[in-house]
Amino acid sequence: MHVLSTPSVPADAxxxxxxxADTEEQIHAAQRLRYQVFGQEKGARLHTVGDRDVDEFDEVMDHLIVTDTSTDTVVGTYxxxxxxxxxxxxxxxxxDLRGLPDEIRLSMVEAGRACVHPDHRSGAVINLMWAGLARYVLLSGHRYLAGCASVPLADGGQAAADAWLLGTTRHAAPADVRVLPRDPWMPTRALVAEPGYAALPPLLRGYLRVGAWMCGAPxxxxxFDDADFFVLLDTEKMN
Structure with missing residues (x-):
């Protein structure tokens, strides 16, 4: 097991x-957690193998996991x-990522498929995932972190509209660091003048809090019935 942070962190008892994850069993546990959260809880249409969310990228990716040592259960994954x-x-x-400069792509870690077990969402696990993610980028010697940050549309698109406006104003990427969605989502409601952050999912709030850019329309x-925003973080300029 390749530990990325303090071996044992007490939180919520x-x-x-x-x-x-360095065994097939651990990877399967992460995939089962993804199925539970994305498929059963959120109703997403997934490619599954039994009770696991599986796709072609799993074989080439590293799977960051947070394990509850009291039950030896994977409760968070990235x-x-x-x-x-x-x-x-x-x-x-x-x-379409062709708008990303080569200097960024050649030093960019892609992160995704993040989820936390519903019984472990007090904040401790997501904070450990963030710490592990930062440690991974540091140890791998790369500079940029990127990925898709999802905003559910179950509220009619209000949170996604707020995120869209934040992504075109306060957190907009420079003009030469933009990407194009293949199936764009655009807000249909009137945008509020000063969108807040409270309705945004914790993952996207975390990215923006440390200085990530939003690189265009979602x-x-x-x-998944989501609006996905491509976010990019320069770890040398983190807040």
Whole structure:
């Protein structure tokens, strides 16, 4: 087990350990958690093998996991793809990334498929995932972190509209660091003048809090009923 943070962190009367999965059993546990959260809880249309969410990218990605050591259960996961390991990024299934400069792509870790078990959402696990993610980028020697940050559309698109406006104003990427969604989602309601952050999912709030850019209009992820924003973080300029 490749541990990425302090081996045992007490939180909410539990102990957690953050690591990169290095056995098939651990990867399968992460895939089962993804199925539970995305498929059963959120109703997403997934490619499944039994009770696991599985796709073609799983074999080439690293799987960051947070394990509850009191039950030896995987309760959080993140999927990570360092540069050079695959000819294609997962994000390219949703976005045209040709607008990204080569200097960024060659030093960019892609992150995605993040989820936390519903019984472990007090904040401790997501914070450990963030710490593990930062440690992974640091140890791998790369500079940029990128991926799709999802905003559910179950509220009629209000949160996604707020995110869209934030992405065109306060958190907009420079003009030469933009990507194009393959199936754009655009807000249909009147945008509020000063959108807040409270309705945004914790993952996207976390990205924006540390200084990530939003690199253009979102993709309509119909299988998940989400608006997906491509976000990019320069770790040398983190807040």
């Amino acid at each position: 539990r102990s957690y350990v953050t690591s990169i 999927r990570l793809l360092p540069p050079g390991r695959s000819e294609r990024l997962y994000s390219e299934t949703e976005f 993709q309509h992820e119909r299988d």
